Amino acid sequence: MDSLRSFLIFYALSCCTAFGQNVVYNHFFNNPYIFNPAEVGSGEFTNFTLNHRQQWRGIEGAPQVSTFTFQHPSNYKGLSFGAFVNNFERGLIVTNDVYGTVGTTAFLTKTSTLHFGLSLGVTSTSIDFNEIDDPDDPILSEFLDNNLQLTGNFGIKLRSASGVNFGISLPRLLENNLLNASSFDSYNFSPFDEVNVMLYYRKRFDKKIVKRRRGRVRRRVDVKDYYAPLQFYVLYKYAAIVDDRIELMATLNLGQNLWVGGSYRLNYGPTGLFGIKIDKFNFSYAYEPANDFVSGFANGTHELQVSLNIGERRKLERTPPILKTVQREQKHEARFSKTDIDEGGQKQSRKVFYVVLKSFNNFNAADDLVRRLREQEIDTDIFYNQENKKFYVYIYKTSKIKEANAQRKAVQELTKFRSVTIITVTE
Numbered sequence: 402m403d404s405l406r407s408f409l410i411f412y413a414l415s416c417c418t419a420f421g422q423n424v425v426y427n428h429f430f431n432n433p434y435i436f437n438p439a440e441v442g443s444g445e446f447t448n449f450t451l452n453h454r455q456q457w458r459g460i461e462g463a464p465q466v467s468t469f470t471f472q473h474p475s476n477y478k479g480l481s482f483g484a485f486v487n488n489f490e491r492g493l494i495v496t497n498d499v500y501g502t503v504g505t506t507a508f509l510t511k512t513s514t515l516h517f518g519l520s521l522g523v524t525s526t527s528i529d530f531n532e533i534d535d536p537d538d539p540i541l542s543e544f545l546d547n548n549l550q551l552t553g554n555f556g557i558k559l560r561s562a563s564g565v566n567f568g569i570s571l572p573r574l575l576e577n578n579l580l581n582a583s584s585f586d587s588y589n590f591s592p593f594d595e596v597n598v599m600l601y602y603r604k605r606f607d608k609k610i611v612k613r614r615r616g617r618v619r620r621r622v623d624v625k626d627y628y629a630p631l632q633f634y635v636l637y638k639y640a641a642i643v644d645d646r647i648e649l650m651a652t653l654n655l656g657q658n659l660w661v662g663g664s665y666r667l668n669y670g671p672t673g674l675f676g677i678k679i680d681k682f683n684f685s686y687a688y689e690p691a692n693d694f695v696s697g698f699a700n701g702t703h704e705l706q707v708s709l710n711i712g713e714r715r716k717l718e719r720t721p722p723i724l725k726t727v728q729r730e731q732k733h734e735a736r737f738s739k740t741d742i743d744e745g746g747q748k749q750s751r752k753v754f755y756v757v758l759k760s761f762n763n764f765n766a767a768d769d770l771v772r773r774l775r776e777q778e779i780d781t782d783i784f785y786n787q788e789n790k791k792f793y794v795y796i797y798k799t800s801k802i803k804e805a806n807a808q809r810k811a812v813q814e815l816t817k818f819r820s821v822t823i824i825t826v827t828e
Contacts, residue, residue, distance in 0.1 A: 426704075427687035427704045428706045429634075430650055431708070433601075434472055435485075436597050436599065437558060437599065438554055438555065438570065440568065441502045441518050442474030442481030443472075445715055447474065448708060448709065449708070450470045450472075450708040450709075451469050452467070452470075453466070453467045454703070454704040455702065456702045458701070458703065462493070470483065470484065479506045480505055481502075481505070482504075483501070483502035484499075484502065485498070485499070485502065485520065485522070495526070495528075497524070498523075499524075502519070503518070504519075513559070516568075517557055520553055521552075523551060525550075526548050550585060552575055553573075553574040554572045555570065556568060556597075565601075566599075569596065570597045572596075573595050574592045575588060594640065595639065596638075598637040599634065600635045602633045602634075603632045604628065632652045633650070633651050634652075636650070646666065649664060652674070662676075671689075671690070672688065674687040683706075683708040683709075684705075684706070686705055686706075688704075713810075724811050726796050727781060727782045727797060752828075753799070753800055754823050754825055755784065755823065756798070756808045757795045757823070758781065758796055758821060760791045761793075762791060766792075767783050770794050780796075782795060793824065796812060
């Protein structure tokens with residue numbers, strides 16, 4: 402009986418580990434990098450995400466998986482980076498995966514891109530031998546506790562300006578062989594034992610004007626990073642020794658801070674989801690009712706996800722930014738002198754945007770920075786603000802806010818200055 406029990410444990414171990422990446426994630430739409438390394442950085446923000454799934458509550462030893470991902474998106478340089486850490490527990494068996502990912506992008510047209518991603522890492526599977534009646538059973542004697550082996554995955558994705566995305570990934574490039582005499586001695590290449598295919602519609606707009614109420618006043622607000630309210634997803638997962646999986650999902654944005662969604666997994670059942678967004682923080686929850694397989698023995702499945710974006714959006718660009726500077730001048734004059742204000746100097750009713758590198762309380766310090774930058778062939782100039790008595794060293798000025806924002810990002814990326822500001826002046 403003990404041998405039979407050991408055999409059943411080992412059989413479950415083999416199936417679950419060899420296809421560990423076939424774990425279900427209800428939040429794959431919110432973090433597609435989980436299934437496809439080509440999606441790394443697709444959110445265009447540096448991102449940290451933590452997901453926890455507790456399956457079939459009420460059954461001892463039921464599967465639970467915790468996943469942490471980090472993503473850093475690309476810009477015109479075309480490279481994205483990510484990390485994936487996964488802990489998968491099911492009874493006495495625990496599998497840990499750690500990956501590092503690099504992604505790259507190729508422009509097919511001005512708006513359509515092809516993305517590639519490759520992850521390499523290690524996987525480790527262990528058994529709690531203290532809970533086994535006969536740990537010396539021959540069926541387990543060759544199993545190495547904390548069996549470290551190389552693993553990896555590869556994916557591609559096509560993204561179009563219409564919002565349609567199509568991706569294919571190979572989630573396990575190397576076969577996991579548990580009967581190893583030592584770590585890192587299994588390198589069987591078996592990329593097609595598992596295949597993931599995902600097609601989805603997720604339309605993103607650079608900005609959108611919406612109406613929001615503040616008190617009794619409704620104002621028009623320019624909202625950035627806006628998605629089309631309705632999104633659709635189709636996921637197909639193939640595995641050599643388990644049933645194929647097909648999942649359909651739709652989500653609906655109920656404004657900028659709340660969304661709801663639902664999915665249906667063939668041969669399993671429905672799932673309900675909702676989430677909230679507060680600035681760059683996202684929280685979402687999914688619930689699966691117990692299906693017929695465990696009905697009467699267990700409750701449903703719960704899944705939580707928290708996500709945080711940091712920094713500014715790094716929009717993918719085909720060409721590098723160009724640093725524009727002011728035209729070289731021989732002398733500096735105060736742009737807003739007391740004489741101009743008191744005597745009514747020439748004024749025009751227009752807004753001008755200054756891309757400012759740094760502010761100073763005295764002219765000599767500002768002039769010294771201008772001189773040092775010109776030695777580096779970076780032309781700047783100075784203007785004086787009578788209201789706060791400060792001298793501003795600026796590198797560019799324009800009447801277009803979009804152009805000013807582009808130059809601010811170019812300065813931050815191509816020079817040592819990071820705290821670059823835009824000052825608006827009416828001239």
